[in-house]
Amino acid sequence: MGNSFSELIKNFDKTRDYMRDFYIYGFKTRNDFQYKSLRTYDDERRRIESWLGDFIKFSNSKKGKQISISCDSSKIEENPLYNAYRCKSFTKNDIQLHFFLIDILEEDNFISLNDITDRILDEFEISFDPQTIRMKLNEYIKEGIIISRKQGRSLVYAKSPDSFQRLAGNDSDKITDMIKFFSESAPFGIIGNYILKSLDKLNNLFLIKHNFIVHTLEDNILLALCQAIEGKNYVSLVNYGKSHKKTEIKCIPMKIHVSTQTGRRYIIVYNKQWKRFSALRLDYIKSVDILEVCPEYDCYLEKYQKNAVYCWGTSFGAKRPKEGIEYIKMTLRIDEHNEKFIIDRLKREGRNGSVEKTGENTFCYYGEFFDVSELSPWIKTFTGRIIKLESNNKQVENRFYSDIRKMQKMYEVK
Amino acid sequence: MELFSEIYSAYYNAVSKILSCRNLSKKDMIKIINEKAFSESSLYIMPRICDEWKLVSENNGIYNSRLKNIPSMPLTAIQKRWIKAVISDKRARLFIDDDIISRLSESLKDVKPLFSTKNFLFFDRFSDGDDFTNPDYIRFFRIIKNAVSEKKILEISFTSSRKNNITHKFLPLKLEYSPKNDKFRVLSAVVSKGIIKENFVINISRITDIKDTGKFFEKAVPEDSDCCDSVCVEVSSERNGVERFMLEFAGYEKVTEFNEESGKCTAEIWYSKSDETELLIRLLSFGSVLEIKSPEYFRNLARERIEKQCDFFTKNH
Known part of the structure; x- marks a missing residue:
């Protein structure tokens, strides 16, 4: 190990960005990191290689050598990204x-x-x-x-007398098993992992399917937001949105919206200046400052709860939501005797929408939401069954039809 | 109260383990460091622990801790707050009964939970998740959990997705939880005459009975060979497609390459055969932003659905 290189780090934020790039994208080469110093890149890469061992994969592309963190997250007993938390430097x-x-x-x-x-x-x-x-x-x-x-x-x-053994007493095995599960599935699972490490235990019981292990990298942001929600505080966020432009936002955090399918997590905030709710992605937030208590917090919470029923995922729609409620009506062909599982799918995945039989082997899904464009990916999972798609948001309707036409060409369907 | 602190570091853990052992050689210490920390950690820790840190004493190449006691750490404030939070999760009952939860809550009465599940909304979680409060479900969960640890063979009766009643001997290998489905499944191996035949997945909510066979599986369990198929896709940058795809498919083992000229990314994704339909509909959800390139057979699965979809359009317009 050279004098200047260390596996340990003082600041988690820089590593968070590199790990994210290596894990999520995996196609970036050394030259793609030129906005930072190449020396920094080399050190970060070496560190991550050292922490993650067999999870690091190299491949060659036209642009050069690519490094990625690659694993099937449904087959791992311990989140490998937790290792980044176990590398704080010390004197x-x-x-x-x-x-x-x-x-x-x-x-x-x-x-x-x-x-x-x-x-x-x-x-x-x-x-x-x-x-x-x-x-x-x-x-x-x-x-x-x-x-x-x-x-x-x-x-x-x-x-402190509060040892794990004293807390768990005779139920130590059961509680340890519980920690094994939650260390891989609950928010801030890294803390459960710390407990297991101190007990010299490993999770040997559970695997997590549909597992977005990358969420752990946002835990510091999430912790501050949870604290602010509990304390009913305003927060000041440094946010880098889609355009990577830095903005500072003062707002009231309401709830964490998590997608178990796309891996995106959002904080729903009320912004007094914009007079509306909006969703900010946790992985775009760089820092959170907890500010003063918001005296009207409960009023905003009530407002959020009233609005949330029209929210498919994270979008609270146009500026004046009550005027902007959109509907979607999807008519589908489903063999009601042999394809009951599709009807079940509509019901369990359709959130606040309704499912109705409208004819022989014909079913209709109907829902009202602030922003029906959020349903587009879900609608396309029923490709091959959609007899008709109707909405007062014509853009969504037209985009669906044009998308299918494009796919018709793409897959050479006559 | 820090989440990222040296007190949880792999280096402290390795040193703590070294200080818990007696009469170690340098080789023994390196072995412990390699087990508890990372590939280059021993290069940093070894010269310091043997000299600078003055934590061990040396006699003829044998090292012993200078501490009087085996190092032991109490639970930290953040660890107690996390435990307090997870015991309020409905799934905690799968592991511990109400009386234990009450006892823990009493012991942690002055501790504020680190987070509250009510502050999270899993908005696309399926609504037909398992009933974690059902006493039979809890009983089956615990029997299986213990069988995984003990490599115990169980006779499990369950109703299949096609409504057939099946009873067979299984070796439970792991419990699998899906946050999307909000369900637990048993990843198991079918055992016949003491030999593993094939892997099998059982939803706990479909189990009707479990009998203890009194037998244990003594041999090594063969590796699961389910994950051997791959699909190659091309994703365009249109509508933020590459970023959306990369995050959504981050959990898959894959190799990716980005073509600057076309602005498209190609990815080869490995998947389990049993998840093929789920993968297909997830890929279709990207619409024209994503094209399944190969294998031909998988591409045809998408093609057939698009063809059917176009037929509906032709009939209606």
Whole structure:
């Protein structure tokens, strides 16, 4: 390992972008990263290669050597991208004090800073400035590893008694299995993974299908947004939209909308300036600042809930939503005796729409939404069955027909 | 309370493991580091742990921890908050009964949950997900979960998608959850006369009975050979097609290439044969932005549907 290279990183944000590019696209070559320094690219690539080992694939294209993170996410027991979280850099003082403190401090036996300083000197023959130790103690109090209380005029410290074993008691195996599942499927699964690592356990029970492992890279953003929703706070977001243009938005976060099919996750926000709800993709948000409490939060929440029934996915439509409700009517040919599974599909996937039999082997799906263009991909999954598509949004209707015509040419259908 | 902190780092984990063991050689320490951290980690950790960090003492090439105790960490604040959040998820009952949840909630009464499921809307999740509160479902889930750990052979009765009642001996290999379907399935192997015949997938919600055979599968389980088909597609940049495709298909094993001149991306995707129809309709959902190039057989599956669709147009216009 050269002097300047380290597997460890100080800042997660830069790595997040590289990992995303390697995982999502996989077709970029070294030259595509020229907007950053090539030296930085080389270091990031080497780091990611080191963390992810066999998940890294190389291939040659006309443009040069491509690097990608490639895996079938339904066949992995542990999200490989979690490794990026396990690489925070540290100093010599950090690691020494970590192990010295968890060795010296006991549960239920509080000792003072002076005693800690003396014991480190006695037992490990290392002299630390008490101020350095105090800073680490304060940091560990925030992390919940150490607890403190007042004794006379000064503080005394002990190790937190909340061990996993104490919390789980005789149900340790069952709770560990629960953590194995949620570490791969729940928001902030990386935290479950941290617990498993500290217990020297691995998930050997569960696989997750339709698994968007890349979501973990947005966990810091999500954490701040969850905190703001719970606290009913305004937030200031730095957002890079589709055009990659940087904008700063002050808004009220309402709910996280997650697509289990496309992998996109959004924060639905109310923007007072625009006087409307809108959806911002989590992977386009660079940072979140939690601001003051919004006193009218509950009013906006009520408004959101009223509006959400007309929301197919994330679009809240035109500026004046009540005037802008659109309908979609899709008539389909379904063999009602042999293709009941298609009728079931319409019902389970059609959200707030209705399904009605309108004739022999003919069914109609009808729904009202703010923006029926959001239904277009879903409608096309029924290609081959659609007798008629009708909507008051003529653009959606026409685009569907023209798309099928294009596909007719593409697949040389006469 | 940080999500990204050195206290969770692979390096700290490796060092903690080293400090938990007695009488280690340098080779032993490197082995631990390779297991707990990454491919280049030992190059960084070894010179420091042996000298600079003063965490181990050396005697004739044998290393021992200088700590008095085996290092053990309590649960951190963020870990407790995460546990508090997940025990309020309806699926937690699949693992632990209400009395355990109450006990955990009591122990964590001063802890604020890290997140609340009510703040998330999985808007395209299928509405016919499993009933995780059904007592039979919970019972079957737990029997299967334990059988996966113990490699136990079970006699499972279930109703197939074609409404046939089937009973057979199975070795449960893994439990698979889909957030899209909100369902658990058992990935299992059919066992006959102690030999694995083929892989089989059973929806837990279709199981009607499970009997313990009292037998365990002692041998190594052969690798699943289901994922051997691939499809080659071309995606255009129109309507943000490449970005949409790349994210939606990120979970598949694939090789991609982007052609700057045409603005199109080609991708070869590997998939399980049992998921072929699902893959086909997902590809069709991209419309004319995506073309299935090969194999001919898969391209024809799309072609047939488009042909049928065009027939409807001809009849109606």
